[in-house]
Amino acid sequence: MSLDDKDKDILRALQQNARLTTKELAAKVHLSTTPVFERVKRLEREGYIKQYATILDAKKLNKGFTVFCSVKLRQLNKERANAFTLMVRDIPEVTECYNISGSFDYMLRIQSPDMQYYQRFVLDVIGLHDNIASLESTFVMEEIKHEYSVGV
Numbered sequence: 001m002s003l004d005d006k007d008k009d010i011l012r013a014l015q016q017n018a019r020l021t022t023k024e025l026a027a028k029v030h031l032s033t034t035p036v037f038e039r040v041k042r043l044e045r046e047g048y049i050k051q052y053a054t055i056l057d058a059k060k061l062n063k064g065f066t067v068f069c070s071v072k073l074r075q076l077n078k079e080r081a082n083a084f085t086l087m088v089r090d091i092p093e094v095t096e097c098y099n100i101s102g103s104f105d106y107m108l109r110i111q112s113p114d115m116q117y118y119q120r121f122v123l124d125v126i127g128l129h130d131n132i133a134s135l136e137s138t139f140v141m142e143e144i145k146h147e148y149s150v151g152v
Helices: 005-016 022-029 033-045 078-089 115-124
Strands: 065-073 094-099 106-112 132-139
Touching (some): 005 033, 065 078, 065 115, 078 106, 106 115
Antiparallel strands (some): 065 106
């Protein structure tokens, strides 16, 4: 199903503030509450809205050291890729994981307190996976832009 302009307005408003009440959302998109409620439920049911989340301040939670870790597997086949992705899904420090093209197979975004923690993390957690051929770490010095929204 395609989205009309009102659906897009609803999605943009919810991306800015998912805690809007139906009444507040209706006022923002210039519709009454019943059609807005029905549209939101349809957008959820059809998978346009995957979940509602709270965005935390990583620095205040002592997880403000961000590292992008490129991972190359020794052997890449379905079984080994599945084993790696299952491992990564269970590691709380890994906040994002992408299967990528190029010199590496995966790109991980890792949140940690500091460089020493990250070093132990590489040696004691990621490094335990026997199919990793190489890692390359890129340390974030300053976050310039970080959007959680998707343009609609």
